[in-house]
Amino acid sequence: MKALIVDDDRTLADVIAFTFKREGFEVILAEDGESAYRRWQDENPDLIILDVNLPKEDGFTVCRRIREQSDIPIILLTVRSDEEDILGGFHLGADDYITKPFSPRQLIARVKAVMRRAKKKNPATVREWRNISLFLNRHELKIGDYPPIQLSGLELRMMDCLLINVGQIVTPEIIIDQVWGPNGGDMDMVRQLIHRLRVKIDRKFPNQISIDNVPGLGYELKSIQDND
Template identity: 40%
Template structure:
């Protein structure tokens, strides 16, 4: 099912432009013309993400953001026609995830929407204790890994590395990101450490219907295999 984006803006051309580009990318779009309309639509059918203009009639974007944050952690992308940093800072402090200044490139808007949704999905996955990709299961609480119910023995860093991949299924992770996530900010080693551990993981997960793909010069991503 397509993810729904709620676009809140009193300018018809902005609503139409956003809808055009988002729908091209497979999103479902619902539009609201003012703050009260936005809250009513949000309550009736919560979206996956809200694109929220700050300067709205009846109820401004700051208040809409504040009220949404009282009941939901849904991602919010702010739109502002002002260049003052104070608007951006206040919006972010109220709980918005990112902002765009008008006029904006609609392709950048789509890219930011996708990035915010990926981060939100990553947070959801991180909060889950049991991760599943194809026939591979990882239990974070028990620190156990299974392939079709059969346990797989992993070393500590191999487990942590696999957890990072499964929490970000299909997303490219750079070697630097993996070093920071698994080994910590102050780890003195080189990115070659990641490569060695990935090789070990591939060997131990030979029966799993997943692949750790290499993107040369970039990093790795875990995806279900086509077999």
């Protein structure tokens, strides 16, 4: 793991570098906006700690320029807690900010949180089809402009399974495999789960979507407007 630390206060930069090294990071340093940009291109780090007040080119500009080309996690350091600055920073794509002064614990905690979030960004966290959105990370199903409803773990996976295979008939075998795993689950449970889903969804979203049964084959998710 490589971290690029950008701060013109040499002592503070050293301190941060020390903390990062202790956590097992490889550290690259830069002291102004321009060199920060160059170092980023050359070294391809996994994380950037970026002071806002920098010579030559300020942190916001650097943040924006880098963000235009990469999803790398960026944490801003700022002395001002003016909400505008912080919000501005977020708007420019920063993943988090820390106001000086801060403790090593804080810094590391933020870094970990940001890295964790970044890692989880890759696998899709929301599955969409027509006006249906399934938020996998918060177990929520949202249809149109209706309020989202909470799904349990199994319900979520069932819904996901139906959405992935939308437009085709999903056999009980596939459902069991995707919801319960290789050697768990049962036709009875599938029926129950389907039933609970139907109740939950129809109660909240009357006449929006339906889970149809095809006798002898399996189930299929449909949008009510469907005429096919």
